[in-house]
Amino acid sequence: MKLIESLEEIADENLAVTIGNFDGVHIGHQYVLKAIKEKISDDTKLVVISFTPHPSIVLSPRKDFLINEAKDKYELLENAETDYYYEIPFTRDLSTLTGNEFLTKYLSSKSHKIRFFLGYDFSFGANKKDGVNSIEKFCKERNYSFEVLDKKSVKELSVSSSKIxxxxxxxxxxxxxxxxxxDFYLSGTIVKGEGRGKQIGFPTANMQYSNLQITPSKGVYYSSVLYKNGMYKSITNIGVKPTFESDAEITVETYILDFDKDIYGETFKLYFHSKLRDEKRFDSVNDLIEQISRDVASRRKCD
Structure with missing residues (x-):
């Protein structure tokens, strides 16, 4: 997959184009991309148009929101066999464009034969006032092909980024x-913590990651760590370490089974499989150690 900033960068004549935020590149997105691939010929290239940053972060600044950061979305779209990723910088100025102004500025091309594919409920433009009808009109004026993907097929998936x-x-x-x-994952850098895990026999990797990416609720999770092409079983605690502190910031700490490498300053991906239990305060450190031992034994039995 090639990252582009304009359709004019594409030498191929025949293009299939779709547009959306694609946060998470979930099974609904995957369905759309697969459906397009099945409808086009081998000499037609798939172009996915998306925005960075996510429009919601620009229009209503927030943290703890994205399923995936931009670099991970790129990787996921590449895995979905996208040929070109057209990344448009999203700004407040862009959000004020009408649908026609946006389409004319970013999607007009005299050198390509374009087929537009959209979900049935697609909307865009200032205050999302424009939808598939605006794009259909735009396409007819330029002799582009236009198709709305089947409503029933999309709805049957019952999935959205918001739901996830x-x-x-x-x-x-x-x-x-x-x-x-x-599996949902976080990508981040390992930073030094307070060393309490090591003191009680369970050294943990403390992850630092973008505050824009969403964090699961407090608790203990079955997880896995991808580090330098190796996958390791792990247990991850998200929380405030209530046995030791009463007013701490939420941290993401992972005990990696059968792993003794020094990885401070390095990066890894942390995959979450399921929640094992809620975080709790133990009456003693020994009680905490016994519970962690049970958690680790339980994790060993899971694939």
Missing amino acids: RNLIKEGDVKQANRLLGR
């Missing part, structure tokens, strides 16, 4: 993974 975000925030990563078609 809610599931992750609730800690139901198992159901979120079903809708993603893969």
Whole structure:
């Protein structure tokens, strides 16, 4: 997949174009991309148009929101066999454009034969006032092909990025993974913590990652760590370490099974499989150690 900033960068004549935020590249997105691929000929290239940053972050600044950061979305779209990724910088100025102004500025091309594919409920433009009718009119004026993907087929998937975000925030990563078609993950850098895990026999990797990316609810999770092409079983605690502190910031700490490498300053991906239990305060450190031992033994039995 090639990253582009204009359709004019594409030498291929025949293009299939779709547009959306594609946060998470979930099974609904995957369905759309697969459906397009099945409808086009081998000499037609698939172009996915999306925005960075996510429009919601620009129009209503927030943290703890994205299912995936931009670099991960790029990787996921590439895995979905997208040929070109047309990334448009999203700004407040862009948000004030009418649908026709946006289409004319970014999607007009005299050197390509374009087929537009959209979901039945697609909307865009200032205050989302424009929808598929605006694009259909735009396409007819330029002799572009235009197709709205089947409503029934899309609805049957019953999936959206918003629904997945809610599931992750609730800690139901198992159901979120079903809708993603893969395991939800965080990408980040390992930083030094307070060393309490090491003191009690369970050294943890403390992850620092973008505050724009969504964090599962507090609790203990079955997880896996991808580090330098190796996948390792792990247990991850998200929370405030209530046995030791009463007013701490939420941290993401992972005990990696059968792993003794020094990885401070390095990066890895942390995959979440399911929630094991809620975070709790133990009466003693020994009680905490016994519970962690049970958690680790339980993780060993899981694939």
